[in-house]
Amino acid sequence: MTQCRLCGSATLASVVDLGATPPCESFLAADQLDAPEPAFPLHLRVCTDCWLAQIPPLITPEETFKEYAYFSSFSTSWVEHARTFVADAVERAGLGPDAFVVEVASNDGYLLKHVVDRGIRCLGIEPSVNVGAAAREAGVPTLTEFLSPETGAAVRAEHGPANLVAANNVYAHIPDVVGFTQGLRALVAADGWVSIEVQHLLTLIEENQYDTIYHEHFQYYTVASAIRALASGGLALVDVELLPTHGGSIRLWARPTEVAGEPSQRVNDVLAREKAAGLQELSGYTEFSARVAKVRRDLLKFLIKAAEQGKTVVGYGAPGKGNTLLNHCGIRPDLLAYTVDRNPYKHGRFTPGTRIPILPPERIAEDKPDYVLVLPWNLRAELTEQLSYVGDWGGRLVFPIPELSIVEVPAKEVSA
Template identity: 60%
Template structure:
């Protein structure tokens, strides 16, 4: 049995088991379609000692993130979200030309571009060399590294410690989350702040958001367990923002323990909400698996009904989360003919496991499908506006999560 990555206890309690699936970002070229694919378990467990919900590291982080297919800047709403965070942090922390901001898992510079535009010294730490190259071309200094305690100390000795360290949607992506937290502590100044954005486990459960479970998400975090992880590195959570991104996220503000103030009312409120939902007990995590089965059944029945009626269904977007949904439901090209995506890096490729082809967005207007399933349902508002033209031929938009809905 696997051991808890936070406290070391043996993992015996199932949170949800989604069967077997290939790595969600392992898109295939046409010449790979007749080759074998490796599928790994998506069996998520909750630690009975510290309550960290986690997926064992079936795949090494280096195998997932060293060459990555996700470019953050292709989501306009995500870039705008990042700018708001920068604007808020600059005002709240009084950052200026003498300040220093580091982002871990900085991707293509989607956030740090707003820091650089203000004349503030910035550094990105990004493990995917192909994506770091894009950021460097934009003029955003980016080092190709996986953060840990040793790397954090090395970066701090070279560049100095940061007034603000940002880690957006990466905390759940590291198998050695304790070493990563210690890396954050090495990067931040003694009077600096670390902000971490994580999908909130409470919202995942409430919203049936099981497609956010995939092999590169090693941990599924509550505020309670986030506090426990950061405490191992000498960081204390002093404030938290509740966000709508990714179906409901948290942005924690932490600072070195020796300079930490008392936690804010927001921290106390979120912890109380988690306790009210039972997330301070092992038993409170039960009941999610039946919800997942209901979502799967409704989606598959809808697709089969459309196939029998001779209607064409396609997908919009090729995000990793969509691949969890499609593989868990056993969907293939006979039920969803193709998907389209804005990223040219995915055009001409095929989805892992399902082998559904990926085309440019322009293919929608050519095919004029009856239904378009929005795979990144967390961006449904933005995407529905972009796809308003689908109505011209009588097409309808669909989301499968948090429950089946025809828009």
Template identity: 60%
Template sequence: MSAPNCRLCGAELAHTFVDLGMSPPCESYLTADQLDSAEVFYPLHVRICDRCLLVQLPAYIDAGEIFSHYAYFSSYSDSWVAHAKTFVEDAVDRLSLGEDSFIVEVASNDGYLLQHVVERGIRALGIEPAANVAEAAVAKGIPTEVAFLGEATGRDAAARHGAADLVVANNVFAHVPDIVDFARGLRRLVAGDGTVTIEIPHLMRLIEGNEYDTIYHEHYSYLSLLTTQRVLAEAGLVVVDVEELPTHGGSLRTWSVPADRARPPSDAVAAVLDAEAAAGLHSLEGHAGFADAVARVRDDLVEFLVGCSRRGETVVAYGAPGKGNTLLNHCGVRADQVAFAVDRNPFKQGRFLPGTHIPVLPPERLADARPDYVLIMPWNLRDEISAQLHPVRSWGGRLVVALPRLEVF
């Protein structure tokens, strides 16, 4: 069987970054009448290109199948909405945007970010591929078009609405199989004197923190600043500044402009590139060893759950994020080890996690069950969720995270 080819440079992908075996699509939550039907599992075999160093998952599942009807609604995370509001405030000040400006967000979800733009009286447009999620944004009064971004759709949107002063792409750059076409779509959307901002989970932090649950089929690429620069360069965009963010276990926010007006990059760009080089990410050899760290995380969680089972202690999960399904399936967890999960998203309530068939219930069920342990699945929101789960301590329950290492607190 021939190896797949790199989505950036076209080279054959002959090197493995990590192989997590087979897993179902992480957002394919099941209804009760689907539990006795066959589920399709796909490989989670992540490769690295030895030519351009892009870490990537082959497109085992078509993006249209994943994103046309989506289970993730950004507004259910209070901290994420607050993060978006702070970004809008800072970007408006930094770029001197006002009522005559135009902001476009790609993968705008349910309007979690653009609602803050509209509140300021700035013209906004969302481009969102999931029709069910886009409906929620439109209900908030946010103009939203249902489309997958590429060069053609970016050109069309700009022709109808005008070029944007700011184009925002938060946590979507990794979600597109044709990342170069997507980058060219960003360039088509932005004005000649405009700015493109992109937020991406930082590959360097993923490796440092053993954050392997962020590997799933809708994440096609795992990006460093170096590889982000290389992709954007294919679209005529130049990274002129970068910020390091704590979100999603450690992210980057890049600020890019069209190449013909790019100024020299900031010192922050050089600093991040130097840190990546020191961590080995600018060489193929520097990416080795991640698979061993992943195996340790798996073993620790399995040993903890087996111990709880032998002692007759109950474990439930808080949150049913897609990345949690990567962790649970890789560890072979089932409902006899984690009795149920709770989630604030009503779309997920009453359904079952893919692969593991763990039921998803409303958060109120925690107090009824009074479990011994609550496993926090969105570990990147640990502080926010720990505060929400303060009542668990009243019955002697304890909280657990599996990543970046197993911790009971």
């Protein structure tokens, strides 16, 4: 990688090198286990001119999203998060019965179904054929397409300008930042709103969240770098919210530059926090690699000790971030017997690279393991509640990020 994909600068500095791993959502079927498996370097760098953190575009969105293994609706908390967002967005943007809402990367309709329920006209733009089909089955109008300036213009010509364009958890997934942003501008009305949710590089660095670095996340934003990215397509940031999702995200509220006005005090406050953390100079990045190495050592020490003591450890969840962690740590079935997931699409498959079997969640209660390693650690509160039954046999939960944490789960009281 020789040039920044946003500003074109050649001054890119290394942040952390995670070696080479397979694409994180390329789960393997049983008949693929003896076949070669491609792996690609996973090396995060930061541009010292615009401070956009990024990895090389070694895989294409077309390869990742033609058929996608992630269905948003399987997370209870995520569906509730979407419902709350829609309620807030309706108020902020003043969306009435004649409004039009577009969501880019709309997945299985988990968000737009709340728009449909309100009787507001909407359209999802989702590139993955399988999850887009699920959205349509759920009653959410969905176009199977990637967003580009041309796609945005075509949707606008057919359906009219959008009063609100939501692009939640997709702004990191596109290597053509400028073209995608121009597509957002093509969709939105001259007086409309664009809402983008994306993981915050500040919390990624501060909380050792390196497992969210994977090949389909091409870039990692601060508010400062997001302002530069939005401007490349004719949008200006007017407000920002700090969210707990994905371990710490930012919700960017943008409008066409001509109507945006001055940014809110919250924007200035977050910019000041990022500057104080050193994220607009190399000092904010220099220690990250050493802290990542410690996460790896601590988790491996725990797993090796558990194996030597004859304890059983299984996983919960098969998220993309989990595959970065498993591959970076070199964890195989001898240390993690299997993992489970609520998504039936993944059952009977194996994690990429590490070849760990993925089973239905019911298997945990059947086997009563000593430890359950929670891979989607960002859903800690939700999953601690879902896995409370593990305490019935004295099992414990293990969270690897931001540091190794072993949690005892109280056994449920049985009433007489």
